[in-house]
Amino acid sequence: MSDAYYLQLTEQLRYLIDQHTVQWGGKLPAERTLAEFFNTTRVTLRQALAQLEGEGLIHRSNRRGWFISPPRLMYDPTRDAGFNDYVRAQGREPRTTVLTLESRAHLPAAQALGLPDNQPFYHIRRRRYVDDRAVLAESLWVVPERAPELLDVYAGQSLWGLLRERWGHHLANRTIHMGSEALAPRDAEELFVAPGAAGLNIRRSIFDDQQRPIEYDEEHWLHDSLCIRVVLSGQH
Structure with a gap:
């Protein structure tokens, strides 16, 4: 069940990023905000974020949060x-x-x-x-x-x-x-x-x-x- 939800969450995040890239100005909302929005734990959220990071869709900057990656x-x-x-x-x-x-x-x-x-x-x-x-x-x-x-x-x-x-x-x-x-x-x-x-x-x-x-x-x-x-x- 956890694995299934983690995969669903990854796809939901991908859709959300696609819809709000301009609105967010390239920076994702804080992890706490995203976890509350999806009604999930930050541990599960980070699994999904790590998956998208591995794909190159987003990247993390030390002490600054998550950002949408620009074109390669x-x-x-x-x-x-x-x-x-x-x-x-x-x-x-x-x-x-x-x-x-x-x-x-x-x-x-x-x-x-x-x-x-x-x-x-x-x-x-x-x-x-x-x-x-x-x-x-x-x-x-x-x-x-x-x-x-x-x-x-x-x-x-x-x-x-x-x-x-x-x-x-x-x-x-x-x-x-x-x-x-x-x-x-x-x-x-x-x-x-x-x-x-x-x-x-x-x-x-x-x-x-x-x-x-x-x-x-x-x-x-x-x-x-x-x-x-x-x-x-x-x-x-």
């Missing part, structure tokens, strides 16, 4: 287009906060780029927003020899654009790994969600047209914020 961003990880460019091209508003600028070793980057374990990197840590929602926490690990004094000139702009314009690099070859993940505490905190929230991990190893290692990226996306779309042309 269409994202092609193989393209060189900068974050700001492809977000604006979809009629959305991007924003970036630089969290860390430092120089240190990072074993995963060294292994991915075929460099010694103690290889130092320029590390840039950023939080990315779409329409004022934090959706991406990323670390960029750049080989210092390829971009001398990078940390002195970097100010939140497109890193790929800077590498191309200032140092003449052509990012010709890359290896991309994608997989689902439970967000680690640091990533979750930076995205204002609870640790263990569903995420998508994208790792990118980038080389220039002479096969020299340039950069290693680690991206941690909220799972409901994007849709991966890769366009292929030509015949093989």
Whole structure:
């Protein structure tokens, strides 16, 4: 009976969200209000909310409540287009906060780029927003020899654009790994969600047209914020 009601409640919530999205301004009423409206317990209500969260229809922000998720961003990880460019091209508003600028070793980057374990990197840590929602926490690990004094000139702009314009690099070859993940505490905190929230991990190893290692990226996306779309042309 409980399982049957939980499924019914999920569908009722889905209908209510569809009918009142504009009226609610993107934010769901408080859990207590919803529980009273449906004459149910908050435990059962949270089961239904968690189901809709898993589907990407709604999302929860720490200490702020439940929100209706905006349309997913269409994202092609193989393209060189900068974050700001492809977000604006979809009629959305991007924003970036630089969290860390430092120089240190990072074993995963060294292994991915075929460099010694103690290889130092320029590390840039950023939080990315779409329409004022934090959706991406990323670390960029750049080989210092390829971009001398990078940390002195970097100010939140497109890193790929800077590498191309200032140092003449052509990012010709890359290896991309994608997989689902439970967000680690640091990533979750930076995205204002609870640790263990569903995420998508994208790792990118980038080389220039002479096969020299340039950069290693680690991206941690909220799972409901994007849709991966890769366009292929030509015949093989």
